[in-house]
Amino acid sequence: MFVADSRRLTHAGAKKIADTAVAKARQAGIAISVAVADSGGHLIVLERMDGGRFHSLHSATTKAVCAASNKRPTSSHGAQGQALDVAHALGLALAAGPGRWTAMEGGCPVFVEGECIGGVGVSGADWATDERIAREAVESIGATAGAGPK
Numbered sequence: 001m002f003v004a005d006s007r008r009l010t011h012a013g014a015k016k017i018a019d020t021a022v023a024k025a026r027q028a029g030i031a032i033s034v035a036v037a038d039s040g041g042h043l044i045v046l047e048r049m050d051g052g053r054f055h056s057l058h059s060a061t062t063k064a065v066c067a068a069s070n071k072r073p074t075s076s077h078g079a080q081g082q083a084l085d086v087a088h089a090l091g092l093a094l095a096a097g098p099g100r101w102t103a104m105e106g107g108c109p110v111f112v113e114g115e116c117i118g119g120v121g122v123s124g125a126d127w128a129t130d131e132r133i134a135r136e137a138v139e140s141i142g143a144t145a146g147a148g149p150k
Helices: 011-028 055-070 086-096 127-139
Strands: 033-038 043-048 107-112 115-123
Touching: 011 033, 011 043, 011 115, 011 127, 033 055, 033 127, 043 055, 055 107, 055 115, 055 127, 107 127, 115 127
Parallel strands: none
Antiparallel strands: 033 043, 033 115, 107 115
């Protein structure tokens, strides 16, 4: 078969994810940036809350792109899920190119019926909070943020 059907994340879906992330951050009393990318790593929505640090825009974007590419939450594990030491994590980030891979938690893929349709990145809080907000934001559209099929 040479052609496959696929789903895609709409602007409305990406906006709902971003709005949910901002609302969760506001409830927690923190200022974040949130990025939502499609399955090819192209940004759909990018927002920084008032008071959010400007560098968090770049971190959120990289987290969203990495989660969409690896089809799993961002962490200090390689593309195959192997644990990485600092040298290998930095090497992978350099090899992948600017803004393409990160070892920082806070990025989650967006899965619908087993298909990864994008990624969300949250930056501005501690990494556990970034990841929690990203996961809850993905779930707000009825999608899942866990790893999909291997």
